[in-house]
Amino acid sequence: MNKNLLYFLLAITLVASCRKNDDNAFNKSPDERLNETLTAYQKALTGSSYGWNANLITGDGGSYRFYFSFNDSNRVLMYSDFDSTTATVIKESSYRLKALQQPSLIFDTYSYIHILSDPDASVNNGTYGSGLKSDFEFRVDTVTTDSISLTGRFNGSKLSLRKAAQGDRAVWANGQVTNGVVNFKNYWKFLLYFRRLTYSGTQYELQFDTTIKKVTVSWISGTRTNSVTRGYYFWANGIYFSDPVVNGSVSIPGFSINSFSSGSQIMNVTVNGAAAIISGFSSPINPDVKDAANRWWTFGAASDYYWICFDGFHSNGVDDAYNLKSIKNDSAKFYFLLYKPNTNGVDAFFTIYRDTLDNSLDVESGSWVTMNITTSTGESKFNEYQIRSAWPATGPGDLTRKQMFQSSGYYFVQTSSITYDQVSIADAKVWATWYWLF
Structure with a gap:
């Protein structure tokens, strides 16, 4: 028999064998296999x-x-x-x-x-x-x-x-998850801006971003400052982290909230079955504070838009502590504070009113400002360079102006992708929240 013919018959046999094996492997249609998967x-x-x-x-x-x-x-x-x-x-x-x-x-x-x-x-x-x-x-x-x-x-x-x-x-x-949700509202009743969990001999600063449910935890270990960010969720009367915060041999999965005293400003919590506390502090641990002020200013300077503060300064537990929202001029009412960083000159710090008749906006009072940032600490000071539109001699506008230019300066804390808090160094019970809404 011709050798080529033998090779040809052998190839046909192999193909037939493969086809038979394939038929055994795929003896069900794709739809049947998919339905089996969905059923499983x-x-x-x-x-x-x-x-x-x-x-x-x-x-x-x-x-x-x-x-x-x-x-x-x-x-x-x-x-x-x-x-x-x-x-x-x-x-x-x-x-x-x-x-x-x-x-x-x-x-x-x-x-x-x-x-x-x-x-x-x-x-x-x-x-x-x-x-x-x-x-x-x-x-x-x-x-x-x-x-x-x-x-x-x-x-x-x-x-x-x-x-x-x-x-x-x-x-x-x-109701244990509900308790966690409800009890967490007491966390925002601390008068001092910075809050720390004291557990197993170490203080852990907590900074919550409630818009996306993340928390940044910062602590000092020897000469080193540590900072990690975790997701968080509510469970069993408290807050738990997406992954534990680990400091050497100490692991913190979260904490349950037992009580809060507005008088002593102490929140009693439990971590890993052991008693711990959360309390207020006047200064930050998170090293991001060193960069936040410059980041806030640079972001605003790179845009044609500006930072907005709707409530003025929070003080001693009171939003709009100076009652800016009460002031008006004929049909125009206070709307927001504006801060516009400027790379080509001085910055703008204005009070903006909105006319209730036609919704137009206008500068009611304000100043041209310079901002000085100490990069090693993040401490920032605002200096009034020149008055642009006269400030009131007394009342909410005058109090806001004096607070803005107080000599001790401020820390800046980024609280979300579009918000920063400006916290008084002299009194950490005073801060303002700036929004970027553009």
């Missing part, structure tokens, strides 16, 4: 006897805690630590598993998880158009016996589900 995921979702504890990390890095209980009728019960209502009232809505480009979990009726992605910023204190950069449609990444990991299809938020223990739902139902 449905079984996993509904198979947790006590539901799921869930952590959702938004596209901005904020941490939110959820509880889910799924059933076979495509209904889901949930709690969320978004606020005291979502932490108290269990919500029922619908869900479905669907093959989009890959198997996905979709919360398809408005529920607590939709609040975070709501484009109406008045709903979640996020950004108009994008909310808190979260999702309500998630692709399924991995499924194990006790966990499910998912990724948001639009904003890339991360949703991690872990099987709940028998008592976990009771933490929500018994």
Whole structure:
């Protein structure tokens, strides 16, 4: 037999063998295999006897805690630590598993998880158009016996589900998460601006960014200043971190809040089962303070717009302590303080009024200003270079002007991506909040 013919017959045999093996490997259609996968995921979702504890990390890095209980009728019960209502009232809505480009979990009726992605910023204190950069449609990444990991299809938020223990739902139902949400409001009743957790012989400064639920924790170890940022969520009567804060052999997962005394200005908390306290301080630990003032000024100087302060100075626990919002001139009322850094000359510090008849804005009083920053410490001082429009001789405007130019100066603290606090060095019970809204 011709040798070439033998080679040809051998090749046909091999191809036929491969085809037979392929047929065995793919003896089900793609739709059948996909349906089997969706069925397996449905079984996993509904198979947790006590539901799921869930952590959702938004596209901005904020941490939110959820509880889910799924059933076979495509209904889901949930709690969320978004606020005291979502932490108290269990919500029922619908869900479905669907093959989009890959198997996905979709919360398809408005529920607590939709609040975070709501484009109406008045709903979640996020950004108009994008909310808190979260999702309500998630692709399924991995499924194990006790966990499910998912990724948001639009904003890339991360949703991690872990099987709940028998008592976990009771933490929500018994109000312990709600207690954490409510008790945390007392944290903002400290009169001194800087707050520190004292635990196991070390003071840890806490700086919360509530817009994206992050906390920066700073402490001194020997000659070194340490600072880490964590997401946080409410759980079991307090605040817990997305990852523990570790200082040598000390690990801090968070703290439960036991009480707050407005008289002594002490918050009693528990860390790892041990008593600890949070109290107010007059000076910062976070090394970012050294750079914040220059960052605030430079950001404003690089734009044609300006920083805005709506409430004037906070003092001794009182917002708008000098009562700027009470002043008016005919049909025009105080609207905000303006500060415009300027690289080509002096800065502007003005009071802006809005006319209630035509909504026009006007400078009522103000000064040209220079700002001096000590880069080694971040301490900043404002100097009045020249009056642009006369200030009142007495009252809210006069008090604001005197406070702004007091000689001891200020620390600047960045509190979110669009806000800074200007904190008095002479009296840390006095500060103003500046917004960038452009």
